[in-house]
Amino acid sequence: MNIALLGYGRMGKTIEKIAEDRGHEVVLKVSDDIDNHELDGSKIDVAIDFSIPDAAFKNISTCFRNNIPVVSGTTGWLDNYEKAKKICNEENSAFIYASNFSLGVNVFFELNQKLAKMMQGLEDYSVEIEEIHHTQKLDAPSGTAISLAQQILQENSKLKGWQLEDADADEIPIFAKREENVPGTHTVTYDSEIDKIEITHTAKSRKGFALGAVVAAEYLKDKSGIFTMKDVLSELFKN
Numbered sequence: 001m002n003i004a005l006l007g008y009g010r011m012g013k014t015i016e017k018i019a020e021d022r023g024h025e026v027v028l029k030v031s032d033d034i035d036n037h038e039l040d041g042s043k044i045d046v047a048i049d050f051s052i053p054d055a056a057f058k059n060i061s062t063c064f065r066n067n068i069p070v071v072s073g074t075t076g077w078l079d080n081y082e083k084a085k086k087i088c089n090e091e092n093s094a095f096i097y098a099s100n101f102s103l104g105v106n107v108f109f110e111l112n113q114k115l116a117k118m119m120q121g122l123e124d125y126s127v128e129i130e131e132i133h134h135t136q137k138l139d140a141p142s143g144t145a146i147s148l149a150q151q152i153l154q155e156n157s158k159l160k161g162w163q164l165e166d167a168d169a170d171e172i173p174i175f176a177k178r179e180e181n182v183p184g185t186h187t188v189t190y191d192s193e194i195d196k197i198e199i200t201h202t203a204k205s206r207k208g209f210a211l212g213a214v215v216a217a218e219y220l221k222d223k224s225g226i227f228t229m230k231d232v233l234s235e236l237f238k239n
Helices: 010-021 055-065 079-089 101-119 143-155 207-220 229-237
Strands: 001-008 025-030 045-051 070-072 094-097 126-133 163-164 170-176 185-191 196-202 225-227
Touching: 001 010, 001 055, 001 126, 010 025, 010 207, 045 055, 045 207, 055 070, 055 079, 070 207, 079 094, 079 225, 094 207, 094 229, 101 143, 101 185, 101 196, 101 229, 126 143, 143 163, 143 170, 143 185, 207 229
Parallel strands: 001 025, 001 045, 045 070, 070 094, 094 225, 126 170, 163 170
Antiparallel strands: 126 185, 185 196
């Protein structure tokens, strides 16, 4: 499979190594913005986008218009997500966006949703989310923390939304911390006077995110439509 890497920072370089180890070839490397780079859909099977928020939508939509499917893990651009899906469908392309491509995190998402269903009727418990990332991470809270909050909101009609730290009683507080050399830790806590329930995912390196992105690209090749990591997991675990 021929891959275009959009965003060639630390994550892009880790993706490149894993892709090559899995027998793929990286045929284009773009630092951030796709301008001034030639795109040929006949030579690129899938683009993997880990660029920056300001460049992501242009990168993604340009790929679709050049017949190139996209796997995107860039966060902070989702005001344009619906526009990106529309362009993808108009161009008969394929798209997977995920706030976190780690296979372990996507299992964690499944656990979070099941736990939220179980906890929705237990009014003595309050819920909060904490995320810790490296100091170079530009957005806060993380896309993964937002995804966790959205899952909880889907299961609990008494909660109206989420806020960064200063939340009302009917909102989920998300606490974002930045520390040196932390790939990513997410904890969902349900707390009461009697006890506390926590689930945590701790990333040990960027390899988990990179592997998941490459696996998603393998899944997306030769498809058309809008997909999620749930589709990718279903394919992996169907046997």
